[in-house]
Amino acid sequence: MKKLHLLGFGFIVLIGIGIFRLIAADDSLTTGVRYEYATIRWAGKENTHIVRRGGEVEFIGHELRKAQKPDRTDDRAYYMNLAMNGLAKEGYEFAGMTNDEIVMKRRIVDR
Numbered sequence: 001m002k003k004l005h006l007l008g009f010g011f012i013v014l015i016g017i018g019i020f021r022l023i024a025a026d027d028s029l030t031t032g033v034r035y036e037y038a039t040i041r042w043a044g045k046e047n048t049h050i051v052r053r054g055g056e057v058e059f060i061g062h063e064l065r066k067a068q069k070p071d072r073t074d075d076r077a078y079y080m081n082l083a084m085n086g087l088a089k090e091g092y093e094f095a096g097m098t099n100d101e102i103v104m105k106r107r108i109v110d111r
Helices: 002-030 073-087
Strands: 033-041 049-050 055-060 093-095 101-109
Touching: 033 073, 073 101
Parallel strands: none
Antiparallel strands: 033 049, 033 101, 049 055, 093 101
């Protein structure tokens, strides 16, 4: 009888440890995770700029001038899409937008 109680107790302890490890694994995925944001601001092809972390502003008109915009294509939609794809190559993803701005974010993992 004592062996049966001891075996049952051991089984419960193992289940408890397993559940604790599952919960701890979930916490480890979110611990130390932060995001940095970049805002693309449409101000015409020449003055469109990206506001990055720490207030750094990067004017991207010189990059946008290199692209051949197809005929009958909206300037704003075309060039903002180019800017978004450029930031996506750096690991950013869409976070939100207004009429003249697109906000992108990327995950920063503290180690």
